[in-house]
Amino acid sequence: MRLILNRLFLIFSSAAALVGLFFLAWILFTLCSKGLAGLSLSVFTNDLIDGGLRNVIVGQLMMSGVATFMGIPVGILAGIYLQEYGGNSKTTEFMRDLSDVMMSAPSIVIGTFVYAIVVVPTGHTSGWAGVLALFILMVPIIVRTTDDMLKLVPTELREAGIAIGASKYHVTMNIVVRYAKAGILTGILLAFARVIGETAPLLYTSGSSEFWSTDLGDTFPSLTVSIYNLATMPDDEMVQLGWTGAFLLTAMVLVINLLGRYASNKKRR
Amino acid sequence: MELIFKKLAQFSASLVFFILAATALVLYLSARPAIEEFGLSFLFESRWGVEETRLQPVLSADQAFDEVPVIEDSEDVLLDDDFIDDEDDFVGDDDDESSGDTRIVYGALVPIVGTLFSTVIAMFFSIPIAMGIAVFLSEIAPKMVAKPVGVAIELLASIPSIIYGMWGLFYFGPFIAEIFGGNTVSLLVAGLVLGIMVIPFMAALSRDAISTVPDMLKESAYAMGATKLEVIKDVVFPYAKSGIIGSIILSFGRALGETMAVAFVIGGVYQFVGKVTDPTNSIPVVLANSFAESSGLSLSVLFYLALILFAMSFIVIAVAKFFFLRRK
Numbered sequence: 001m002r003l004i005l006n007r008l009f010l011i012f013s014s015a016a017a018l019v020g021l022f023f024l025a026w027i028l029f030t031l032c033s034k035g036l037a038g039l040s041l042s043v044f045t046n047d048l049i050d051g052g053l054r055n056v057i058v059g060q061l062m063m064s065g066v067a068t069f070m071g072i073p074v075g076i077l078a079g080i081y082l083q084e085y086g087g088n089s090k091t092t093e094f095m096r097d098l099s100d101v102m103m104s105a106p107s108i109v110i111g112t113f114v115y116a117i118v119v120v121p122t123g124h125t126s127g128w129a130g131v132l133a134l135f136i137l138m139v140p141i142i143v144r145t146t147d148d149m150l151k152l153v154p155t156e157l158r159e160a161g162i163a164i165g166a167s168k169y170h171v172t173m174n175i176v177v178r179y180a181k182a183g184i185l186t187g188i189l190l191a192f193a194r195v196i197g198e199t200a201p202l203l204y205t206s207g208s209s210e211f212w213s214t215d216l217g218d219t220f221p222s223l224t225v226s227i228y229n230l231a232t233m234p235d236d237e238m239v240q241l242g243w244t245g246a247f248l249l250t251a252m253v254l255v256i257n258l259l260g261r262y263a264s265n266k267k268r269r
Numbered sequence: 270m271e272l273i274f275k276k277l278a279q280f281s282a283s284l285v286f287f288i289l290a291a292t293a294l295v296l297y298l299s300a301r302p303a304i305e306e307f308g309l310s311f312l313f314e315s316r317w318g319v320e321e322t323r324l325q326p327v328l329s330a331d332q333a334f335d336e337v338p339v340i341e342d343s344e345d346v347l348l349d350d351d352f353i354d355d356e357d358d359f360v361g362d363d364d365d366e367s368s369g370d371t372r373i374v375y376g377a378l379v380p381i382v383g384t385l386f387s388t389v390i391a392m393f394f395s396i397p398i399a400m401g402i403a404v405f406l407s408e409i410a411p412k413m414v415a416k417p418v419g420v421a422i423e424l425l426a427s428i429p430s431i432i433y434g435m436w437g438l439f440y441f442g443p444f445i446a447e448i449f450g451g452n453t454v455s456l457l458v459a460g461l462v463l464g465i466m467v468i469p470f471m472a473a474l475s476r477d478a479i480s481t482v483p484d485m486l487k488e489s490a491y492a493m494g495a496t497k498l499e500v501i502k503d504v505v506f507p508y509a510k511s512g513i514i515g516s517i518i519l520s521f522g523r524a525l526g527e528t529m530a531v532a533f534v535i536g537g538v539y540q541f542v543g544k545v546t547d548p549t550n551s552i553p554v555v556l557a558n559s560f561a562e563s564s565g566l567s568l569s570v571l572f573y574l575a576l577i578l579f580a581m582s583f584i585v586i587a588v589a590k591f592f593f594l595r596r597k
Contacts, residue, residue, distance in 0.1 A: 023465045085278060097587075100590055167270075228529065257424055
């Protein structure tokens, strides 16, 4: 009886795994077949208004990129503070928890927040509003990974630095952060991958535009928002373009993730 | 230099806290007109954007009662009772103000119920599958299989949610409608798409929790002649319990606030579901769909909704963090 139950259980959990993987494979399959069907050079050379995706891809990368550049110093510094200066006090622990809570806050709520503080006062959607929303989303992720990575740095290294008379600042920047560099880089790449695929916080902060634009002060083209708009249009050609965009977006996210993984694996060896 | 650096680091760390506090504060301030207008009865009001005549207040309360769709679910009936009481209260309030004769009533009950139901469906669907995957990867599969599948699962967890929504709209929705009948966009489809979306996330977290179980414990159990089921049931799960529950709650929080995967497939209709295959609405979807066209009171109402969502997910995540996933 025990053996039969055991066999049943093993079959069940393998079957559950198969069912889950089946759905995920199904999604990837449709994504590839639909996305590749519409892939051509003109997608990269035309703007959305001419049936291409050039402006929205560049727009998405620009917003995510600027948000990342703003997020890196803030996130890393906050991580350093928690690990190097905070000690084990209650306040530090509380800040750490808050940052984690922040990391899982619904992205649409971040969007409403930015809408209230940027879009309402300025009266129109803008690239900067989108950047701010993405920035708020990614800072806690960078804080978390920096914090975790610095924790792995052996205390002896810090002590050695302090023993030869280096200041805390030197120890932190030249020894601790250097030691944890690869891990922090991975964290940044993963955070970048996360925000590049975000739609909800951009819907009414950056909006999306059909035209080429590099002016963050104005309504800004966004790939994800455009995918949402395209996919809900009645026109088949537009839906096709949406699938192509979805395929490209997923490809970008996966490539960045793999890069991040590669960086952390190389370190471990 | 030293001091500047420390201050800068401190400032950055407080910035995270500051943003969180500012979010709550700004949402509250923006929502205040709606909070003053509707009070807490907003939570139990099922109408949305309906004009209400307030010449005969008592009668209008009765009408409001008639308009509530009858649902067999006892929980909902309870909610409806609350709703009548609150309705009476706020009718009283408004008599004092003696404002205009008509006003537009907004209520959050439909999207709140839609959000909760779709999330619960998602959980029922994803928990067994994600646990199956986690157990399969850590205890059953040979290393050769477990490693690549594990990496694949983690990569899948990073796919943007809009992809899941699109797939749900064009492929999964019609597929479900064929099996269960009903619409291609519905509460059921939304719940299942959400479930599929959180599966990789939940499976990856649970696998991590399971892999913290020391081999020694498992080997001792095997040495006593326990079967794999017994080892997993009596050794692995109890040991990794808090991590697994934490992963489930985090997934719950993620499903609760998810916008894009649901926006495509829930339908965006303000109605209670009679059957699970009916379209309905959820808070993030309301926010996503009507934010751009709103102003004045209707915008404030949306901020009120956002505040409710923020509070809901904040509580869920805080519970997960503070009780189950304490980091050492």
